Amino acid sequence: MKLTRREFAVGMTTAIASMTLPRLALAQSPLVVPTYGGLWAKFWEEKLLPGLTTATGIQPQLDVGLGKDFVAKIRAGGGRSPYSIFMGNENIAAVLRAEGFFEPFDLAKVPNAAKTFPQFVNKDANGIRAIVSPIGLAYRTDLVKTAPTSWHDLWENPEFKGKTGLYQIGNTGAVLFLRLVAELFGSGPDDFDTAFAKIKELLPFTQASWSGEVATALIRGDAIIAPVDWTEIMTLQDKGAPVAIIAPKEGVLAFEQSFNLVGTGAEKDAAHAYLNYILDAKVQQDMAKAFYTSPSNSESPVDDAMKARTPIVGPRMAEIKSYDWDSYVDKAADIADRWNREMA
Amino acid sequence: MSAVEAAPRVEGRSNRGTATWMVVPALVLLIGFFALPYLTIITMSLREASTRAVYGEGFTLAHYTTALGDFYIWGILGRTLLIGATVTVISLLLGYPVAYHLAKSRSRWTSLLYIFVLSPLLVGLVVRTFAWMIILSNNGVANQALKATGLIDFPLQLMNNSLGVTIALTHVFLPFIILPLLGNLQAISPDLAMASRSLGASRMRTFWKVTLPLSMPGIQAGTILVFVLSISAYVTPAMLGGTGGRTMSVLVVQYLVDNFRWPAGAALAIIMAAVAVIFVGLYLRLTARAMRRLP
Structure with a gap:
């Protein structure tokens, strides 16, 4: 043509x-x-x-x-x-x-x-935080002998050593957990050095990009305990999976x-x-x-x-533990970078 | 010059004109969807960083110097290239016999083999990667099978490292080496192999001296395709690589999407693209030189 x-x-x-x-x-x-x-x-x-x-x-x-x-x-x-x-x-x-x-x-x-x-x-x-999905400690009911009651159990219960699942730093769940650990063990939610040191004690742990991946790790048994949101665990329970979730006594996180x-x-x-x-x-x-x-x-x-x-x-x-993120914005990239280098 | 003599020249000029115009849509597409985005990325990579704006006011080379002076980045770059090379070599070793068989086979089952070859591409990428997670995880099918046979007592680390990424990428990119090879092998005249055999060469010698050299263009095309696709793959390394198998594409996405560091992420993307171009260029020169030496 x-x-x-x-x-x-x-x-x-x-x-x-x-x-x-x-x-x-x-x-x-x-x-x-x-x-x-x-x-x-x-x-x-x-x-x-x-x-x-x-x-x-x-x-x-x-x-x-x-x-x-x-x-x-x-x-x-x-x-x-x-x-x-x-x-x-x-x-x-x-x-x-x-x-x-x-x-x-x-x-x-x-x-x-x-x-x-x-x-x-x-x-x-x-900004108004209109939809709240709390994050607790989820665990496999058939593989865990002593059910968790506290965030400290991740460090203190030997059953969980090498069997913990965590979000990777690209997910908000990891950032929330980092700040929680800083608050639990350090001087406050901005004490990142302490948080890094304590989380490194949990290594090796499974890292997941999103809640569905945490759920998959729990179902496979690669992780028997993990901080994850109620939405994910209730959905798994509805499908008959042997999982439960508790609100730790120190408080819960939330998406x-x-x-x-x-x-x-x-x-x-x-x-x-x-x-x-x-x-x-x-x-x-x-x-x-x-x-x-x-x-x-x-x-x-x-x-x-x-x-x-x-x-x-x-x-x-x-x-629910809510944190201030205004000042965190300036540190976020360095913290993500540090996580990538140290949590391997 | 008569009108009869002039006609073909006018016709030729008109055809050339039409041909030039026909190139324009492709050119517009290339400029619009390839050159301009690349220019934007290059510009972004030179912007100052800022946590209070998408990027800072001025321009800088700092993202390049920081990245190139960082052993962590070099380590990930090296791992990415190693995974790409390993996937390419394994794909070639696995794919060549399949392509050879398909090219020579006259069986009525050949079409079924075609479907098997293409099967990795018929399943969604995320679904396929989830399937590999089920197979390769610590409590996955592979480890359970090895435990059941008594070969191992403790699970092998088959994912969250380079191994898992390599296995899954090889699976998905195998068709990309088989198909170019197949086209190439089918184009080789069977008379050449028959002539070699009739002159006393063994089947193996015929393969090494005739078939393999003549299939070099297919090997070149297939290996480049698999290498480039492997080093730029994102979903598979992101889902199966964990921290131990993180590749450059995962790092770039982390910078751009997770950390909102557009300038630094753009610089990493440009570095990755430049390294890929250098490696592919070198490989092309080497293979072209090898092909020129062919009899």
Whole structure:
């Protein structure tokens, strides 16, 4: 076929236009809602977003990925973020906050924030940790003779030597554990030298990139004890796996999903409405039932059946150890580097 | 010059013009999706680091000098290249006989063998890597089998190190060496081997002196493909390598995605790409020289 210059020009224009169209479509969508895959995406698609549309009239677009993917997209977006609201672990949100991408919520537009446990509302409403997945000590009930009761058991119970599973430093779970160990054995959550020394005592341990990998290590028996979130262990229990999870007496950690208003986003009112819906008592209860999170709304109904599976609810939310991440942002890269070099 | 004489020249010029225009879409694609991203990465690698912005104000070579002066990085780079070379050699040793058999076979079962060869590519990467975790873990199928036969008392460390990564990468990249080799071996005329045999050469001598040298282009293409894919693989080393089998691609992703250090991560990515280009270039020169010496 012989191509004339005109035909070629038309062809190229069409090709370039077709590449641009998704971006235009994105710009026209009312609100892009980021969430995680698996159970989360299923819940968002089937329940949360239809409920949001019914309650507010907003017709959002779902974007499934990891918190770090959302960070990359907001950073790459520069002055035009694809999201107006960010969801990610609080330590990851702190990075974008430090870089100036976020602005405070107008709490008048988020009435449910008043019912949220105060420890999850950041200073000046600069981020609200709306979804809380506590992390306890999970263990194999068939392979562990003495069930753990304390974080110290990881060091003191000889059964666990060489049989411990930990998150690798790229996962928020490892950073939380590092700060917990610094607090338990050192002068405070920033005593990283002590934390490194103590965690090195646990070597060799299995390192996992995410909770599903920790769960796999537990199921294989490569690890018989590991700090991991309730969501993962309850899901394993539902499948009949011989695993249990306890809340150590010193307190629990938690994956805290921090919602933040993106300054460079276009749909800020819709973002407020979305967060308000996420914080709704009934929605929090639905999430707890769907994937065993702990309701962050103090008025969220919690029945005995729920308490039996996710005990860190209501007044026990005070057992969650939350850390300040503002200053950690400056040290995060060096700490990750140090972990990689020393925890081998 | 008559009009009849001039016509072919005009036609030729027109064809050349059309051919030039036909290259433009590929060129636009290459510039848009290859050259520009690379330029962006190079620019990013020269940016100052910052924990209060995506990158700092000025430009610096510090990320390169820091990385190149760090034995830890050199160690990971060396491990990555070693894994790549090992996977390539093992893939060649395992893949050549299979490709040879497929090229020569006239059995009706050949198509089944094709499916076996391609089978590693028919399963999702994450699923396939999880399967290797089940096989290679301390309480996995391999260790259980070795224990059951009494060969070992304690589990062997088959994953969370270079060994696990090498095994899994060899499995997945085997088709990438078999297929180019197969095409090459099928193109070698059987008359050459028959002539060699008729002149008194043994089957083995015929293979070493005729078939193997003539299959060098296939070996070259397949080994480069497997080497490059192995050193740039991410999912398999990330899931099976642990801390003992960490490779450059895992480190780069950690810098870029986990630690949000875009400038330093970009510098590592450029170093990795440069090393790969140097190694592939050297290998091409060596193999090209070897091929020129062929009879």
